[in-house]
Amino acid sequence: MNIPFLDSWLKRQGSGSRGGLDDPERASAMAELFAECELLRVRIGRMGLELDDTPASLAALDQLPPRWRDDPDELPWIGNDAGLYLGTVIVRTVPGAEWHVWPAGQPVVRLASGREIGVVEAGLDWAVHGAPELSQVYAEAAEA
Template sequence: MDLPFLGNWRKRHAPAVGVTVISAGDGSPTAADLADLFSTCEQLRALVAEAGVRLDGSPASLEALDQLLPRWRDDAETVSWLGIDAGLYLGTVIVRTMPGAAWELWPNGHPVVRLASGREIVVVEAGHAWAEEGVPELSQLYAEVAEG
């Protein structure tokens, strides 16, 4: 949908750089609820599918993401949502493959991955760095987290 006023608004406002989860109910979302929510990454999946990359939740899929040509870097809006989705996908791979890793929300609603060791990984920030600069590579960050 083309809304002309959005173009002007976007020029005056910085792109979004994070994600916040707000619970509508009286209880906080469970780790399983968060895992389901954050694993969708629909925009990222659609973008990489065009390049023939399938995101299957494996560390190898992070390597495939790292190999993509970064054609999105000329578009600040794309970089913004791609950074969020890439970070959430990185977190999804960590949670699915590392025993004891789980999604948590900081008090401000910002999602992080907590490892069994107690270390917190701010995956959305890592996703933004990857989308903007290509470093750290998602597969490299995963390997560093896996080593301990």
């Protein structure tokens, strides 16, 4: 999912070779922005689960009944937030993982190996189909 405001933000910040994240302050600001996942945190909180940015919370998310599928307007936003949350957990817990933004504004997580994970796509697939499970995507990233 393309995040239109992100492209504008990166242009204002000046983009470098790492999708505008060469400056540690910019990278930190971007990571904070991605970590918000407000819609997901609110909806999941109402279901009794607090997202604490740990791999265990991804497994707990995988076990919830997918009530978000009942609202076709909200579904893509939940999926987008789930992907950003997945990326946040990976970046915070997998050594060498960092956010990277493609020129079109698509955020991905780049692992130390150089492999990129399209976390937003993974989150959307999870929200719509239940697969791949978020915890599985995390496990694969942690092994890489």
